[in-house]
Amino acid sequence: MSVLIARTKGECSQWTGVVVLVDVLCTSTTACALLHNRKPAVLFCKEPSVAENLAKRAGDVFSKTKLSVSYQSNSPFLASKSGTGGKAAVLLADETFNDILWRTRQAKRVFLGGFCNFHALTDLLREQTEDVLLVPIAAFNSPDEVEDGFCTQALRDQLQFAGSPEQAVDDYNNSMRPMEFERAFPKTAAKDSKLAFGIDSLPVVPRLVFTTDEYLVGFNEKGQAPAEWLGEQGVANLAAQNEDSVEETLAKTCHIDLQLMEQMDVGGGQESDPFKIPGVEEPKPENTSSAADVLKGFFKKMATRAKKLEQTVEKTAKEVAAKHNEQTSEPEAAPKETEPVRAPEPKETLSISKPETEEKITEQESVRTSSVSLSQSAQTDIEEVFSEKEEQPEEKTVEAEVKLSANESLSVQPQEPVVTPAAPVAPITKNDQTGKKAVVLFSGGLDSTTCLYWAIAEGYECEALTIQYGQRHDREVISAQMIARKLGIKQHIITLDLPWLKTSSLVDKSKEIPDVPVEQIASQEIPSTYVPGRNLVFLSLAGSLLDSIGANAIIAGPNAVDFSGYPDCTPAFFKAAEQALNRGTARGVREGIEVIAPLMRLSKAEIVKMAAKLQVPFDLTWSCYSGGIKPCGHCDSCKLRAKGFAEAGVRDTSLD
Secondary structure (H helix, E strand, O other): OOOOEEOOOOHHHHHEEEEEEEEOOHHHHHHHHHHOOOOOOOEEEHHHHHHHHHHHHOOOOOOOOOOEEEEEOOOOOHHOOOOOOOEEEEEEEHHHHHHHHHHHOOOOOOEEOOOOOOHHHHHHHHHHOEEEEEEHHHOOOOOOOOOOHHHHHHHHHHOOOOOOOHHHHHHOOOOOOHHHHHHHHHOHHHHHHHHHHHOOOOOOOOEEEEEEOOOOEEEEEOOOOOOOOOOOOHHHHHOOHHHOHHHHHHHHHHOOOHHHHHHHHOOOOOOOOOOOOOOOOOOOOOOOOOOHHHHHHHHHHHHHHHHHHHHHHHHHHHHHHHHHHHHOOOOOOOOOOOOOOOOOOOEEEEEEEEOOOOOHHHHHHHHHHOOHHHHHHHHHHHHHHOOOOOOOOOEEEEEEEEEEEEOOEEEEEOOOOOOOOOOOOOOOOOOOOOEEEEEEEEOOOHHHHHHHHHHHHHOOOOEEEEEOOOOOHHHHHHHHHHHHHHHHHHHEEEOOOOOHHHHOOOOOOOOOOOOHHHHHHHOOOOOOOOOOOOOHHHHHHHHHHHHHHHHEEOOOOOOOOOOOOOOOHHHHHHHHHHHHHHHHHHHHHHOOOOOOOOOOOOOOHHHHHHHHHHHOOOOOOOOOOOOOOOOOOHHHHHHHHHHHHHOOOOOOHHOO
């Protein structure tokens, strides 16, 4: 299980695992207080009008927005004093919380967390099998609201068996935030804080379930789901352990291939029920006066249908298999030439597939596989029997000439205009070159991410090396984790504790980050952001890893065109480093290794164009020296990045 902290709204929208929303001083703790008072449910509303309508049917209303009905402030203390049990409570959070909340519809489970349910939440999360995304709501609201960041960091540390929530609370108390909060909410601030920062003061874990587009239901994960508000569909979904859907539960019970069932139009389009079998008389459902009876009758009916479906599938599979055997005995047609023959030197030509939508690629993979086993072929034929598919057009390939000189110089001449990538991560066409393995120095920034995608496109088997050296923020490291996870590559994260690196303003937070005009960046002296010997240290560590895993190349992203004048980002330095590593590593002495810097001679605009061709997920990369919620826009890195995107004519989605 991976535990990550969200930094963009896009991550919340795309996440399909477990999400934990953290709003310490307000909504998370308020919901815990209401459920701790034995409220059957908390109804989260999207709009004030919805809250006003639900107030007529539910009980107490809590809101940060002025309403036309009787309500109380969204206060944990006031919520703790509300009546116990009875009707559901209505909760209207602020605009930022609601925006993030409704973006999590794709997640398998959504929980609310804070210090008030800290250990109950971490115990529950350790039972999950999916990856966890922690979302500090204040990160999308105000950088001064530090409590959510402290809490999410403590949750991640606790799940990784490090750190403590008590230390995070101390960090909060030592900030200016408590004073600011008491000034903003003088009546209940002290009492709200006592509940919000009391470790396990309200040990319930609210779980949120979407029911309509207008409101969703929160209930105690360890309690009973509120059937009145969830409705029949919600009851059925929640009845199965771990919230398996009805279809998933049926598949497990009756041993049916769920994917195959989804692909088959069994009802012939005549029945609204997807599990309807033509010609099969349905058993009448039993008394459905209770949720248990509804489920009992439902699964009994499904079992009857599933049995008939198994017989139908078995019969059809035999017929298709026989048909397949007849087809395979026929002489094969001459293969069509669909792709140009590649140049013999893989390093001189980079072939990149033109981006396509995920839906199109998925369909092509299902119908255009040329070499499959008998069972796979039979399944493909079954899909053709039960569903009609239009013939997909052939893939088109865009080629860009890439010229390398001394393993460090790269020039790109795109033949088509560059467009902004439509998807955060798109498939990369890998060159079929065996025996190529590389260590990629990977920070999570634009340049190193482009290098990683380039290496994969060049056919390298890659392992990423990410180094924490005390930099003033860990945003790049989080980005590196997200990207490596999406690419499915192995990542090594190591930590260096070198106190003398604090001579750099990238490490020492007390030093100011330089703010100079972008046109003067290249002409300035070595700036305070220079980290002494950083690339020399990084390449040494990469050489050690290379020797251990049997790689034959190190790939890094230095640039000597649009850069801040660091002495360890020059062609001469990297050439000397390669010579040293060839003399100082076993692989280098025996077979020879390469230190490749594919971006060395490119401008920032050329790097952006290359990244767009490779479908680099710009929104997941992070380049800013200062950290924070959004890029500062003032440091050298931000200015050079903005200049590159502007000159390339590509939109930087990390700013959305």
